[in-house]
Amino acid sequence: MDISVQNLSKSFGPKRVIENFSAVFREGETTCVMGPSGCGKTTLLFMLMGLIAPDMGTVEGVPERKSAVFQEDRLCESFSAVANVRLVCDKNTDEHTIREHLTAIGLGDSLFVPVSDLSGGMRRRVALVRAVLAPGETLFLDEPFKGLDDKLKGFVISYVKTRAKGKTVVLVTHDEDEARVMGGNMIRMERRITPTDS
Amino acid sequence: MFAALLLWQILSMLLAQKLLLVSPIAVAVRLAELVVTAPFWNSVAFSLLRITAGFFLALVAGIVLAVIAGHVKVVEILLWPYMAAVKATPVASFIILSLIWLGSRGLSVLIAFMMVLPIVYTNILHGIRSTSPKLLEMAGLFGVSRVRRMYYIYIPHLKTYLLSACGVAIGLAWKAGIAAEVIGIPSGSIGERLYEAKIYLSSADLFAWTVAVVLLSVLFEKLFVHLIKIAYTRMEKV
Known part of the structure; x- marks a missing residue:
């Protein structure tokens, strides 16, 4: 619609x-x-x-x-990138898919680092993956x-366009x-x- | 620390009256004599169990009430006069009233509970109120469940408020709990030992038991705060 x-x-x-x-x-x-x-x-x-x-x-x-990406990242600071994405996912999205998306966007080395320790660009990408993987069309x-x-x-625009x-x-x-x-x-x-x- | 002990020793030597100011060495010797006796540990267990029970009951009740009040304004309004009254009422009034109602054995449980409840409630409620509205807005938009909001947003945010509340409340629970025991004199409690020290004018016993209470309070606080931090670290590693 x-x-x-x-x-x-x-x-x-x-x-x-x-x-x-x-x-x-x-x-x-x-x-x-x-x-x-x-x-x-x-x-x-x-x-x-x-x-x-x-x-x-x-x-x-x-x-x-x-789902949305706001002007601010709006991430749960003490949790990892994986946990932040998991927050919004339903049961149909498994851990492997979350890791695969984060790796595809260049965060493979920082999957379990608290997002408070990530750079601005990395945090932005976590927010993008969270929005892309959240259920909803x-x-x-x-x-x-x-x-x-x-x-x-x-690179990130290409990821969003594809996913x-x-x-x-x-x-x-x-x-x-x-x-x-x-x-x-x-x-x-x-x-x-x-x-x-x- | 060493300087304070040295000053205390010098003052006690200058006064040269054990009743007025016993020396730190005499206190240490008396404490060493006490800790090898079974009655010492029985008294410690008696007071420790009751004061920690009162503390934990208040911790749970304070958190539950704050969570409800944080989401239902009318509950906060209804609870406000009770919390204000508990905070303002002299602890001695509670102790005497509790003695009349409950007797002396469970006295320190209730007094520790009454002292800790408003501190935990106020801190946690303040924490809930100051949770990032932008994070909550995000969670609402994504349709995040209440349980997940609690786990990912509220509980991490409440960490500093919880630690702050516990830091203040544990010391207060011990102070008020022991004061209640001194007034109620439940048999086998630390309060009874302090009361006996007063009756027999034994400054060494008074100081030795006071040191024991301070150590118990500090150790309990350090241990509890450490356990909370471990729990948070594990939770955030998911």
Whole structure:
């Protein structure tokens, strides 16, 4: 089922961040939401995920089971990469699969190291594997490749494209290159922070 | 430590009155005499069992109540006056009331319980309240079960709060528990030995038993904190 948003509006205090926004995110396809910082991309994504309620408008078609990469890694610091991924997996995902994914993304030597001891780029990759392996067919990615160097970024994007194939992916980014390499549909948002009373 | 002992020795020599200030050497000698006797260990076992029982019961009750209060606001509101009253009431009032209600044998269990409960409850509740909302939001989005949230998010976060609570509560449980025994004088307890030291004006016995209580309290705290840390290390190695 496609995810569709109709006439979404959202304000924070006097600032209107999103106004009358409508879009469709096709089932099983990747949609990149592009736009400059502060244009409301993350707000839109949070409304899609059900973490923020819109002031007006509707969001339809978001399934119960979903996964995400937030702007922050949001990892359980004292646990290993394997344990962090296991946290969100169901019984159908065995330990071998978790290790295989983490190894495929270049974390084979750090499977059981507490994530608090990992570098920023390594932690980002743990968060990505966690989102990819979580049960559910919808993936919300908020600047997921932030903090990765160019060489690693290409490698990680390739991993996400391969492993999330067939899932509905909503990628928020302000990086044209990331959106181009990820492919799929494109939605552009413009900066629209205006006082609500104007 | 050595300087303090030396100062104590000099002061006791200057005073030259065993009743007022017994020397550390005399205390050490008296303690050495006591530890080789069966009554010493019987008294230690009597008080240790009861005070640790009170501590563990309060630990479990405090954690359970804090977990419930952390998730159900009305429970926190209902518990607040009780916890505030327990914290503010003089321990002597509890001791006398407990003597009337329960008699002297189980007195130190209840007093240790009453002293430890609000400390554990307050610390754990504060820990639950300060758990990262972003981690909880992530867990909610991924549909992580309550059990897994407890294991991966809450319990690791509560480590410092639990250690802090135990650090304070163990010492307090021993202090209040022994004070209760001195007032209630249950037969065969450390409190009874301290009471006898007072009756017979034996400063050496008083100091020797006090040293024994301090050692028991410190050893118990070190052991318990060490066991908690081991449990956490094992848990986080999954």
